[in-house]
Amino acid sequence: MASAKLVILTGAGISAESGLSTFRDAGGIWAQHAVEDVATPDGFARDPDLVHWFYNARRQAAADVSPNAAHHALARLEREHKGEVVIITQNVDALHEAAGSALVIHMHGALSGALCATCDYRWPAPLAMHTNDPCPACAAPTARPDVVWFGETPYQMEAIWSHLEEADIFAAIGTSGNVYPAAAFAQHAGRAGAHTVELNLEASANVRDFAELRHGPAGVTVPPWVDELLNQ
Numbered sequence: 001m002a003s004a005k006l007v008i009l010t011g012a013g014i015s016a017e018s019g020l021s022t023f024r025d026a027g028g029i030w031a032q033h034a035v036e037d038v039a040t041p042d043g044f045a046r047d048p049d050l051v052h053w054f055y056n057a058r059r060q061a062a063a064d065v066s067p068n069a070a071h072h073a074l075a076r077l078e079r080e081h082k083g084e085v086v087i088i089t090q091n092v093d094a095l096h097e098a099a100g101s102a103l104v105i106h107m108h109g110a111l112s113g114a115l116c117a118t119c120d121y122r123w124p125a126p127l128a129m130h131t132n133d134p135c136p137a138c139a140a141p142t143a144r145p146d147v148v149w150f151g152e153t154p155y156q157m158e159a160i161w162s163h164l165e166e167a168d169i170f171a172a173i174g175t176s177g178n179v180y181p182a183a184a185f186a187q188h189a190g191r192a193g194a195h196t197v198e199l200n201l202e203a204s205a206n207v208r209d210f211a212e213l214r215h216g217p218a219g220v221t222v223p224p225w226v227d228e229l230l231n232q
Helices: 012-016 041-046 048-063 069-080 095-099 157-166 182-191 218-231
Strands: 006-010 085-089 104-106 109-116 122-124 143-147 169-173 195-200 212-215
Touching (some): 006 069, 006 157, 006 182, 012 218, 048 143, 069 085, 069 095, 069 218, 157 182, 169 182, 169 218, 182 195, 195 218, 212 218
Parallel strands (some): 006 085, 006 169, 085 104
Antiparallel strands (some): 109 122, 109 143
């Protein structure tokens, strides 16, 4: 398997160990607001000030943390593995890139990006965005975070399905298995012939789709798994 294609899905669990709140954390930023108010197009239309405040807080939190052992292990895997390594992340932070990973698909967008809701122009987001910020391309006062909200289609899905069908090994790290379409990735890759591995704090909702299970914190389970892959 020295030249195997590895496709790796990462979720909020991998970044939680760096100090970022997950969607289900009782005391985190998500717990303070209803999803419908801060992570949907309708919520943004109702109260753009609240949505910008929410994502400004998330952007600041992400800027204040560093990659952990799991992020660094995956970056090492990409550097040293002789085959292709593709990371598909549900996370909107840049911790994979900060650790050194180059081929990262942000299926839910990124806190570092801004998007014009009028003309779809994209540009680097400042640390704080505000209601009525003008688009650099069309000047419309409709700037929003370039993140995928509930009810919107994740980015690069055609490329993602292709990567899954080409994978020799598919791994899901720090994911709950509750959010689609990502929850279907293991089954899709497995049907195409990939060996499927779950590395999660505990069994996910779709644990039955995995041939191999490694449960525990990502910072504990991912580095030895990477060592095993590189030593095969």
